[in-house]
Amino acid sequence: MKIEVPVIVFVGLVITCIMAIPPISLSFASSSSSSLTIDGITCDKKEHFVSHIHTHLNIFMNGKEFVVPSNIGIIPDNCIYWLHTHDDTGVIHIESPDDRTFTLGQFFQIWGETFNNNQIFDKLVDNNTNTLNVYVNGKKVDSKTDYRQIPLNGHDEIVIIYGKPPNSIPSNYKFPEGL
Numbered sequence: 001m002k003i004e005v006p007v008i009v010f011v012g013l014v015i016t017c018i019m020a021i022p023p024i025s026l027s028f029a030s031s032s033s034s035s036l037t038i039d040g041i042t043c044d045k046k047e048h049f050v051s052h053i054h055t056h057l058n059i060f061m062n063g064k065e066f067v068v069p070s071n072i073g074i075i076p077d078n079c080i081y082w083l084h085t086h087d088d089t090g091v092i093h094i095e096s097p098d099d100r101t102f103t104l105g106q107f108f109q110i111w112g113e114t115f116n117n118n119q120i121f122d123k124l125v126d127n128n129t130n131t132l133n134v135y136v137n138g139k140k141v142d143s144k145t146d147y148r149q150i151p152l153n154g155h156d157e158i159v160i161i162y163g164k165p166p167n168s169i170p171s172n173y174k175f176p177e178g179l
Helices: 005-018 104-111
Strands: 036-037 042-043 051-061 064-065 079-081 091-096 130-138 156-163
Touching: 036 104
Parallel strands: 051 156
Antiparallel strands: 036 042, 042 079, 051 064, 051 091, 130 156
């Protein structure tokens, strides 16, 4: 015996199933309906230059340099966040429509990577061999400081070290002329 479901009943079931799926929610900046926002930082169609500074970031994982990738905070053919990289030199470009202080934690949020006093990427601190230390311009940041709140200042050299430190800790970076 063959049972046929009338088309109208089938369409009604499909519509009911589709309506039961929860809507996807994206955060958009109030200034532009096409701008994605992360922690108050929008991804805009163009770069801004009210505040235009650069910070350098080095990351060492067990003594080996980790390359900070290019195009963090850049969605090709769409938009660019106020904190971003253009290449893999570790230079963070801060190009904002207003003059305020941005933090290392905000950069990691835009990057989509985990960073706090107890973890970088998927590497956890165990206070023995797997330690996490941060230096700014060659000076060690107190471990009681919230590393995510370290400000990104113009021409700072920020070094994050997980585990074994490198032979030497950079204290400055020679920025190309114009940066």
